[in-house]
Amino acid sequence: MSKKEWPLWEVFIRSKQGLSHKHAGSLRAADAEMAINNARDVYTRRSEGVSIWVVESANVVASDPSEAGPLFEPANSKAYRHPTFYDVPDGVSHM
């Protein structure tokens, strides 16, 4: 007989139509249906959601924090990707 704990699931909730799913937290459940039910009972008691995603935590692949430098810092020096980088004469609108 299995004594092991139920797997851990990550819960993502869409708070209203038009918004993306956002990580809400985690919980334990034996299967996917139970994970959805539990997510509904645990994380939407105050009408926080209109849609739920659950994914077993073991299936999440995360970036390594020690690689945060090489992964994310190069983007800091590319200010030309942001609109404020460009000079536009005063008085120009709709741009």
Place this chain on the structure above:
Amino acid sequence: MTKQEALFEYVLRKADDTLILGHRLSEWCGHGPVLEEDIALTNLALDLIGQATELYQYAAEVENKGRNEDDLAFLRLEREYKNVLLVEQTNGDFGKTIVRQFLFDHFQSLLYERLMNSADEQIAAIAEKSIKEVKYHLKHSSEWVIRLGDGTEESHNRVQESVTDLSRYIEELFYQDEVDEILIKEGIAADTASFKEEYYNNINAVLSEATLSLPEKMWQLDGGRKGVHSEHLGFLLAELQYMQRTYPGMEW
């Protein structure tokens, strides 16, 4: 019996079903088999107590004798409670609680589907609001019946025993008398005979997936609708009514 008397009695019976079952579920609060399920059971209890409150409010309005929902919920004699026997049965283990819920949810779901079209606007409105809750309860309890029935040998045996025990209370769900007859004629109440076959088909489909079965033949008990209960209800009411009985007429 006038139509008004019948309507009062009918709504009261439905209110008592939900209050007593909600009370039983609330006993689990803080003691569930796993944290997530503790929260789920409390959600069921809250839904049922919410439904009971609306039904009692309407019953009080129909009766029109100056009683409010709390007077009806807390200040009647045991013989005046009209819930079916199924809902007052003790929680037992988690499996028994789930089977009790399962048998009730399937009935409520079919009943409310019909009451949504009741000629009585208030009943129709309550049914329409409640059906969403009941559909979720049904999903929750049915999935658990399958998990437990088709889980381990121990869980199968435990839950089969609960199915066998509680099957004695199924027929009473369909009990009808003069109250129902008067209201069915008016298009207010739903004729339970009209969905009995569907009920058995529905529960048998889930039970069979769960590798469980109803016993061939089981002597059926009733009396709840007439206020003749099992021994369990008195103890439940002693707790439920404690404050109102000990401190009469006070506000909380």
Place this chain on the structure above:
Amino acid sequence: MKDLNINELDRKFQEKIDNEIKIEPKDYMPEAYRKTLIRQISQHAHSEIVGQLPEGNWVTRAPNLRRKAVLLAKIQDEAGHGLYLYSAVETLGADREETIDDLHSGKAKYSSIFNYPSLTWADMGMIGWLVDGAAIMNQVPLCRCSYGPYARAMVRVCKEESFHQRQGYEIVTKLATGTPEQKEMAQESLNRWWWPALMMFGPSDADSKHTAQSMKWKIKRHTNDELRQQFVDVTVPQAELIGLKVPDPDLKWNEETGHYEFGEINWNEFWQVVEGYGPCNKERVDARRKAKEDGAWVREAANAYAEKRAKRKAS
């Protein structure tokens, strides 16, 4: 990461803390920081779960339908909060069931207040007003705690708990302005809960072994005594407003400091309860242990069913 030595890592870690940059689960953290967090967050989680029990006592006896629903919803929130907090503990590499087993074996502590009995309906009011009031005072600064998952859990908890204290004060107010019996019920309950509520903030700063380090790590933002003083300052006027008397003969307003002075806490009682000798320690832990044991077959069945189904799908 390999080429940095531990001292250098520790220095960088403290630098992040000093700059109010949150620490996330996979970031480097000193072992002692991790251990402190596991201890504190799991204690907090246990407190939510054990805290369900004294209130759960009164669910079936609540005096009317509205109160019954509110009390149930509140206790359910506590279970939810326990769950959020256990999740935060798990991000530190601690297993939830092992954490819970530590509670059941008596190794892990929880808030000592829940070892006091709930004897009357007024206690439901006092728990909401005083116990949740004290908890909120502890919890609001934790929303800014240096550990990301804990801080985020606390934001959620604080948002949800905002109704808890109000419903408690509402219950007490209703009693304090009710019949003489109700008023008596409220006063008697305040007499029992006042001192244990003050003890909730933990030992005095002089005796608190973890405070200094926790403040340096920004796990804690205020000392126990600071929070306790703040609690007394806001709560005493709330009691007076509804005509209840705080059971402390030494309580008096100090014009100069702008704070209330209050009597000495019975620290002997505090430590006895912490050590396991309070009125309900045994009942509380036994109830939790029983819930887990009684539920074992259910958890196993769900696992077995999930395995069977996965196999059927594969074949």
